[in-house]
Amino acid sequence: GIQVEQSPPDLILQEGANSTLRCNFSDSVNNLQWFHQNPWGQLINLFYIPSGTKQNGRLSATTVATERYSLLYISSSQTTDSGVYFCAVDGGDYKLSFGAGTTVTVRA
Amino acid sequence: KAGVTQTPRYLIKTRGQQVTLSCSPISGHRSVSWYQQTPGQGLQFLFEYFSETQRNKGNFPGRFSGRQFSNSRSEMNVSTLELGDSALYLCASSLAGEEFFGPGTRLTVL
Numbered sequence: 432g433i434q435v436e437q438s439p440p441d442l443i444l445q446e447g448a449n450s451t452l453r454c455n456f457s458d459s460v461n462n463l464q465w466f467h468q469n470p471w472g473q474l475i476n477l478f479y480i481p482s483g484t485k486q487n488g489r490l491s492a493t494t495v496a497t498e499r500y501s502l503l504y505i506s507s508s509q510t511t512d513s514g515v516y517f518c519a520v521d522g523g524d525y526k527l528s529f530g531a532g533t534t535v536t537v538r539a
Numbered sequence: 540k541a542g543v544t545q546t547p548r549y550l551i552k553t554r555g556q557q558v559t560l561s562c563s564p565i566s567g568h569r570s571v572s573w574y575q576q577t578p579g580q581g582l583q584f585l586f587e588y589f590s591e592t593q594r595n596k597g598n599f600p601g602r603f604s605g606r607q608f609s610n611s612r613s614e615m616n617v618s619t620l621e622l623g624d625s626a627l628y629l630c631a632s633s634l635a636g637e638e639f640f641g642p643g644t645r646l647t648v649l
Contacts, residue, residue, distance in 0.1 A: 462636045472576070472627050474640040481636075517582065519638075525595045526572065527631075527638060529582035 454518030543641035564632030
């Protein structure tokens with residue numbers, strides 16, 4: 432199956448700082464999604480981005496499919512951005528393969 | 540439009556028992572997938588259904604099974620529960636490839 436690696440595993444930020452999370456994947460993919468897992472465990476959709484660049488408020492994402500990586504940018508971080516961010520890919524076999532996640536802690 | 544719903548939200552069982560979890564997808568979504576999340580193994584794919592047919596299955600023992608009904612609702616069953624089955628079970632429905640997750644069922648096996 433497709434291997435997904437996320438870095439860094441942990442990130443501690445001061446409120447207002449910017450950050451970049453990275454996702455590398457081992458094979459070509461049909462889909463790529465970024466999620467934020469809330470404290471209750473639900474995965475919240477951030478981006479559906481098999482290729483290209485998207486922005487949603489303070490968050491943006493870029494996927495370079497030919498080089499097999501995606502980046503999630505958090506700008507002007509807030510304490511509510513804390514949590515675990517997951518990258519997941521679908522290689523065309525009707526399932527998502529997840530990375531291990533990046534745990535983000537934003538300090539006031 | 541209502542999101543993916545899962546019932547029950549919390550469940551406590553003892554070893555050897557069986558359990559059935561339920562998932563109702565977003566209206567109009569015909570694909571339903573199940574995932575298990577544990578601290579040690581992370582998020583792992585269990586199975587995916589589309590129009591009542593299982594299209595893919597993850598690497599889990601036969602004690603884990605699922606089905607999908609004609610209204611796209613899905614259930615998963617775990618028989619002969621083991622301590623290691625304690626996990627958050629997440630259901631997702633999808634349309635055109637993008638998956639949307641429910642709140643999960645947190646299963647504790649004692």
